[in-house]
Amino acid sequence: MSAQFSSRIRQAWEATTRPDRAAILIAFVYGAVELLRASGRKVPSSGLFGFFFLLACAYAVFRLVVIVRRHLLWSLRNRLLVAYIFIAVVPILLLLTIGFISSSIVFSQLGAHVLNRDVQTRLSRLEGLADALMLASPAGGQDFPDAGADATRTTAAVSSLLTAQAKDLPGLAVRWQTGRELLPAAEQPGPAPSEGAADPARNSNLRFTGLYQEGDKLFLRSVLARNPSRDAPVVTLSVPLSVELLERLAPQLGVIQVIVMEPVDDFATTPAKNEFRYKRDDRTFRSVARVSTTARNLPPPTRWWDREVTGFSSLEATALEMDGARQTRVPVLASFSARPSRLSSELFSSIGDLSNLQFDFLLVIAALFLLLEAGALYVGVRMTQSITGSVADLYRATEHVKAGDFTYRIRSDRKDQLGELGKSFNAMTVSVASAISDQRRRERLENELAIAQEVQRQLFPRELPRLPGLELAALCRAAATVSGDYYDFIPLGKTELGFIIADIAGKGIAAALLMASLQAALRGQFLEKGSASRSTAEVVRRLNRHLVFASPEDRYATLFFAVYDSSSRVLRYTNAGHLPPFCFCNGSVTKLEEGGTVVGLFDECDYEQGEVTIAPGSLLMAYTDGLVEPENAYGEEFGLKRLMAEVLRHRQARLETIAGSVVGAVEDWAGTPERSDDMTIVLASVT
Known part of the structure; x- marks a missing residue:
């Protein structure tokens, strides 16, 4: 019990401010001074202690008023009561006081007149x-x-x-x-x-x-x-x-x-x-x-x-x-x-019996006024109860909302503004509950997107393969959380490297899922024996059949698949409806267009394989439409010419620098932080 009491004392002391503690200390000192004076001892400057004690008492009264005001006037009902007291009761009391004083003065003067007379x-x-x-x-x-x-x-x-x-x-x-x-x-x-x-x-x-x-x-x-x-x-x-x-x-x-x-x-x-x-x-x-x-x-x-x-x-x-x-x-x-x-x-x-009549008339008027005052008091109390009741209902509703209960509703049959306020609160609660539900769905979707983004990150090559005489660089900027663009590098031997760049129709999770299916189908083909000797056209044909049967009818992809042999410097490729990559060699530009239509739409499609010999010092660039289709504020596309000019401007730089410069130039051209499409670029330099 004593420990609990001391704990309360400690909490109360910690809740005090420095002026509070100073006032308490002054009170204790003054009490000690008074005890010494009561015992007959003289205390120097005792009047000064009394002055400071009066100041401490004044401060205590001020603090008490603040505390009472803070706690007593917290509720609207008490505030309205205080307002009514100052608006109605205080003036009535003042009038009654003035009437009492005036009547006392009048009757006092009348008594003096009677005595003098x-x-x-x-x-x-x-x-x-x-x-x-x-x-x-x-x-x-x-x-x-x-x-x-x-x-x-x-x-x-x-x-x-x-x-x-x-x-x-x-x-x-x-x-x-x-x-x-x-x-x-x-x-x-x-x-x-x-x-x-x-x-x-x-x-x-x-x-x-x-x-x-x-x-x-x-x-x-x-x-x-x-x-x-x-x-x-x-x-x-x-x-x-x-x-x-x-x-x-x-x-x-x-x-x-x-x-x-x-x-x-x-x-x-x-x-x-x-x-x-x-x-x-x-x-x-x-x-x-x-x-x-x-x-x-x-x-x-x-x-x-x-x-x-x-x-x-x-x-x-x-x-x-x-x-x-x-x-x-x-x-x-x-x-x-x-x-x-x-x-x-x-x-x-002097007026005889008529005085009683006048006095009775005054009593009737007073009784009438009393009835009117009682009626006004009843109306005021009822209106106050309606106001405070509505506020109390709102407060209880906010407590339910704060606790997470959005099913609580305020019952109000009133046809005034307070009733409409309750209805508005109910409508707001419904809207908030709906918004929270949407937010939760959005959060689940974002979580799913985050998972898909992490999965997609795992699908992209963690590190670029090394092949003698070949330097590689790749960069992908997704328009959304996950990307519909895809690139990959597949080592096929000591001197051969297969790589692919694809653009899945659409964006978001659907495109990312189709991309994952495409990667699984592509890598699955090279698990079979003798698959490295297959032509690029055969690989693309198999990918087409897989996407036709494994994806909805409205889903398709454009892709470019190629195999480079560093020993012979020969590049075998098949372009399935993709924007043709470019090969920059000795001041000339070669488009790699051999192939066929997009994959995933038609079952029986024939694809051709193209071959090109890559001379030393050549630069191979593959890209998606997200690098050429962005428009500026005037509706003008970035275009293929500006893309090639940007690549040639940084021709002597590192491949990573070229890729970053190209993507940065396209973003500056668009002038908006939001991307309209995924941007992917793959660069290969033959030395």
């Missing part, structure tokens, strides 16, 4: 109470009692009004004083009320209504002076921003928390624990107190989407500076939680 509503009530108290008070207004101390000097209406408002304004306090300087904004000729407060321009009174901060305490306050004189009576109504008041504010909201702020001169000072700092414009503020509800909880959600929303709101309070001489505007931060259902009911409360 409720605060302003209570400030408006304080302002109305101040007006009522001022109207109901005596002209002087001195020694007017607080609301909770003595209400006997107030009118019954004002007393009942204070009692009614005390429930929504817990801790309501009323104070009568004199002096316009008691106004928080007395230095202003006409202080602008906060939003929602009564317009001070409606009478000659001077007033202030808003949030007022004293130290870490925050109040809802309304201050009203009877007239602009400095000793005018001033009534002040204050409600502390306490837990009891927050419990009554904005019942649509959940938990509410208010943070009381004060300006701080040095922003660079270290904040205290749980201290919150806030910078606005060029001033910095810090938290000095927090007021939060304790008995309020969010109602349970009405639907699955009715999630908790958290919002923030910023109010403005008027506070005195630390020296008590200047006033400043201090932000008051409020946070809250809410349910979208409660806020939306507040938003649609």
Whole structure:
């Protein structure tokens, strides 16, 4: 087991690249450094090791992405899924995210609006109470009692009004004083009320209504002076921003928390624990107190989407500076939680029962869209399955083809391009199978041709015989793998040599087989006693009878057979329809034409024997029609004259050189690498 595990570890290590190994080494070094640091030892440049470890981690993530992409996205199905995710799912998620963020912002702003509106509503009530108290008070207004101390000097209406408002304004306090300087904004000729407060321009009174901060305490306050004189009576109504008041504010909201702020001169000072700092414009503020509800909880959600929303709101309070001489505007931060259902009911409360109708209509539209999306999803899945199924069928088919099974067919009844692709693959498989079958037949034929070529090579003389006073050379260039031309030399004694050149009708294996039969028949004649004395005409006559009975009717051959006696320099020959050889002697040319018709066509044929005495220095040339019939690009044959001129041009060269030059000249004349016929030349020089 351990050997197998170590083998897997070794294979995994060998599969890694140099950067992989470097990243692994860095991870091990960093781990060792962290162990040393954990044991209390100081490691120099530990930050540098951490930096390199981050680089190694980034590289590991990159490699992991590459590996996952390589393996996960290999199949077309996974690629289509990823494409659909980026094309459809990701935009939908982005839209849902934008909708979620937008709805959170909208409901947060709506909650802030509800909270601000409720605060302003209570400030408006304080302002109305101040007006009522001022109207109901005596002209002087001195020694007017607080609301909770003595209400006997107030009118019954004002007393009942204070009692009614005390429930929504817990801790309501009323104070009568004199002096316009008691106004928080007395230095202003006409202080602008906060939003929602009564317009001070409606009478000659001077007033202030808003949030007022004293130290870490925050109040809802309304201050009203009877007239602009400095000793005018001033009534002040204050409600502390306490837990009891927050419990009554904005019942649509959940938990509410208010943070009381004060300006701080040095922003660079270290904040205290749980201290919150806030910078606005060029001033910095810090938290000095927090007021939060304790008995309020969010109602349970009405639907699955009715999630908790958290919002923030910023109010403005008027506070005195630390020296008590200047006033400043201090932000008051409020946070809250809410349910979208409660806020939306507040938003649609103005249209009454119609809100449910609109919401139901929205649900119907959403359900319709959901059905359409489900239908689109079903269609997309079906189309994807059809695509991936066709590709999977093609892949399985290619695996069968790779294994050598060309009988496998793809079943496809589809009428689209994928179906046609499967049919095309089936047709291609049939074509490939047919081509492979043809290739195998061709290979067998080539093997047979190679064997025939080797057999034919054995039929040609391996080495030329030696005869006193006679030099020989021969060259055969086949047009195909095997040749239909034939030449041979047969020693008949110490001074006699028989040789033959033949041209079998046709090319290829059939001609080669007829050539082998011709050679066997020729050599078989000279195995009999006294055969050397036979005339060349008798030898050719016997060859003719053999070919007539041993070959098809359309097979024949032209041949030239001769016997040369070096002692008498006499050449006996018979030409059976072959191109007449030439004997070049002392500037004259003699054609060797005596003989008869071709062999292999007619049974009873008479052949004649010719004799010629070969003088010393003579050159005998026998050839086949493949040396005179090739045509150039203009359709002109090489011809006999050019052949003789080429031989005479190289008359003084070696016979092998003459043969090679003649064949090369003919090939250059034709100008094509393919030969139209076999080329054979036999040369004999008498010395």
